[in-house]
Amino acid sequence: MRAFFGFLTTAYIAFGSFAWAQTEDLNTLMQAAQAGEASAQFEMAERLRTGDGVLQNYARAAEWYRAAADQGEARAKNALGVLLISGLGVQADPEAGFALLQQAAETGELRHIFDLAAAYEQGLGTRADMGKAVALFQKAAAGGYTEAQVSLGVIYHSGTAGTVDIPRAIELYEGPAQNGHPRALNNLGLIYARGEGVDQDYPRAAQLFTLAAERGLSEAMKNLGAMYENGFGVEVNEDEAKRLYRLAAQGRAEAGAAPISYLYDPRLQAANPEEAAS
Numbered sequence: 001m002r003a004f005f006g007f008l009t010t011a012y013i014a015f016g017s018f019a020w021a022q023t024e025d026l027n028t029l030m031q032a033a034q035a036g037e038a039s040a041q042f043e044m045a046e047r048l049r050t051g052d053g054v055l056q057n058y059a060r061a062a063e064w065y066r067a068a069a070d071q072g073e074a075r076a077k078n079a080l081g082v083l084l085i086s087g088l089g090v091q092a093d094p095e096a097g098f099a100l101l102q103q104a105a106e107t108g109e110l111r112h113i114f115d116l117a118a119a120y121e122q123g124l125g126t127r128a129d130m131g132k133a134v135a136l137f138q139k140a141a142a143g144g145y146t147e148a149q150v151s152l153g154v155i156y157h158s159g160t161a162g163t164v165d166i167p168r169a170i171e172l173y174e175g176p177a178q179n180g181h182p183r184a185l186n187n188l189g190l191i192y193a194r195g196e197g198v199d200q201d202y203p204r205a206a207q208l209f210t211l212a213a214e215r216g217l218s219e220a221m222k223n224l225g226a227m228y229e230n231g232f233g234v235e236v237n238e239d240e241a242k243r244l245y246r247l248a249a250q251g252r253a254e255a256g257a258a259p260i261s262y263l264y265d266p267r268l269q270a271a272n273p274e275e276a277a278s
Helices: 026-034 038-050 058-069 074-086 094-105 110-122 130-142 146-158 166-178 182-194 202-214 218-230 238-254 273-277
Strands: none
Touching (some): 026 038, 038 074, 074 094, 130 146, 166 182
């Protein structure tokens, strides 16, 4: 019998999605970018980064981000900062990337505040500082930024800032979960599976893991696989468990994440060691 439930403990810096006119003629856009329009330079960089209508090219994207950033375009500063931290298309320079994230966050844009918080949390380009990370996550969360709400929930759930506060974590997860946020669904599922501050409810946990897995979250697939393997809230189905484990491993590999480690969660192990080994 395996019982190994895990949750995502770290916020992540990623590119935001901005709404742009996708019908914009590429030649017209290029002409505007070459003429020095910062917004056009930023959009050109976005298209090159994502491969939207052009061949994906991180190096060229970085060049256009830099051109727009040099004109004070905050979105370009934030995006270039992410590239410098990750080393995508440019020589990695985390310190310079962090400085750009700071400049972008000064505009008050919630997405930029969130990215700066994640950098402080993970120590990307700066010394890790959970106090500053929490303060920034709180600011973005108070403004309604969903990712910040979930990441702050993780901090209270895991106690990484020094204090475990399950009721507060639940409060932060619930809104995003109702809107289908995968991490929020998965982590609420963990709370019910473990009985953390609530009555243990395996059926509810399985439902939440299913919703998160349907949205492509590998960690939720792994957790749901554990439910099917052990018969927690669902009928035992080893074939389904194996299928979910394969999908989870595939998803993590494609994302460049570490292989899944199938570890027992001591809060869910059977009391009798012989029974746990059967």
